[in-house]
Each structure stands twice: as C-alpha cells, then as structure tokens.
Amino acid sequence: MRIISKFHDYYDCIQRTGQDLETIYFRERREEHQSKYQVSTTERKFRNAFHWARSYIGLCGKFYPMMLVRVDKYPQDIHGICYNVDELDILVEEHYNQKDTYFHSTKVWDDFTRPKMAEWFKVKTDNDFFLERRAPVIILTEVADNKNCVVNGCLNDYEFYRMMDPFTVYQEIYMYISGVLGQQGKSIPEIDDKTLSEAKGFDKWSFRKEPSKKR
Numbered sequence: 001m002r003i004i005s006k007f008h009d010y011y012d013c014i015q016r017t018g019q020d021l022e023t024i025y026f027r028e029r030r031e032e033h034q035s036k037y038q039v040s041t042t043e044r045k046f047r048n049a050f051h052w053a054r055s056y057i058g059l060c061g062k063f064y065p066m067m068l069v070r071v072d073k074y075p076q077d078i079h080g081i082c083y084n085v086d087e088l089d090i091l092v093e094e095h096y097n098q099k100d101t102y103f104h105s106t107k108v109w110d111d112f113t114r115p116k117m118a119e120w121f122k123v124k125t126d127n128d129f130f131l132e133r134r135a136p137v138i139i140l141t142e143v144a145d146n147k148n149c150v151v152n153g154c155l156n157d158y159e160f161y162r163m164m165d166p167f168t169v170y171q172e173i174y175m176y177i178s179g180v181l182g183q184q185g186k187s188i189p190e191i192d193d194k195t196l197s198e199a200k201g202f203d204k205w206s207f208r209k210e211p212s213k214k215r
Helices: 012-017 085-097 101-106 108-120 127-133 166-183 193-199
Strands: 002-005 024-027 030-032 043-045 050-059 062-071 078-082 137-140 149-151
Touching (some): 002 012, 012 166, 024 166, 050 085, 050 166, 078 085
Parallel strands (some): 002 024
Antiparallel strands (some): 062 078, 137 149
C-alpha cells in the first residue's frame, strides 16, 4: 500500500516492505463537526487543578478512548495522554492522592470517579461512522471553529504508538482500505440460476443419472 499525504505519521516507514502498489491511501486531513460522540473541551476536577478532555482515536472501525490531561503545577504544567484507567491512576495518585487533603479524605477517585472512567475507556466499535466518511483514521477531539472530528488525522500527534506498533497500524489500514472501503458501493450483479449453477460446476446431469449410450 502506498500512502499519499502532506504529513508524516509513525507507521509510514512500513511502506518499504509493502508488495501491493495498487492500493493507495490518500491521507487528506479534514476537519468537521459530529454530534454522535461526546467530546469535551475541559472537565475540571479536584479543586480545578486537574483538567481532562475526553477524546477518541478511531482506527478501522474502532474507537479507542483517549484522555488528554493537564495538571496545574508551578512553575510548569504537566501534560499527559492516557489510553486506559491505569495510566490515569498514575497521574492522579502522583499529584493528588497524598498531597491533596480534600481529595484524599473524600476518596472521590477510588469510590466514584474511577469505576466510571474504567467503563468509559472500553474500546467501541462503529464501522458505519468510518464508512460514511470513507476513511480508516478518525480522531474525535476539540479543534478550532466548533469542529470536533479530524478525518485522516496524524496518530503520532497523540502518541498512539504506545497503543499499537507501526506494522500493525499499517496492516490494519491496508486491509481496511482494500477490503471494507474497497467493497463499499460495489453492486452485486444479478445472475440467473442456470448461470450460477454452471459457474459452481453443476450441469443438468448433476442430480440425475446420465442416459447410457446405446451400443
């Protein structure tokens, strides 16, 4: 598979090993608005010092939840990207579990917020969303001008290599373009029963005894 794009992504290097040069991924980035999935700009937690934004990385029919996190710290804020609740645990425990008396005493994270976040981090399947946009990569996150959907976005910008290695991503995209997107919209020709039977190797004598030849 060849990739035609104005930007580089971390799985592009696998092109050198590809054998199918006829399959082409025209990776043209575009932004639009969608209302099917809730994407938040910023949710403030724990005395407004812990900020997170719910986002999704979409790859070949599946959405991988992604939490963009910012922790207010002096002299420099801490930024992080979490793909599961365990990664979010590390940030919460490191910056609040022992230092913030309010957070620690009410057990907001352990008893209430964490179970909900663990459920939210589950991978979601929505092939129709990808078929409607005819794209293997979709990133749902807040961008400018009230747009929250980036079609054919850059996975490297969101450290998706921590979730999936470049070879696997390349293979997933190749199979999705050549298979799922490649078959979309192709009409199935109508074939009469006689032609269909002959194509499968049957003839008029397949289920009856051929007449014996007279000597």
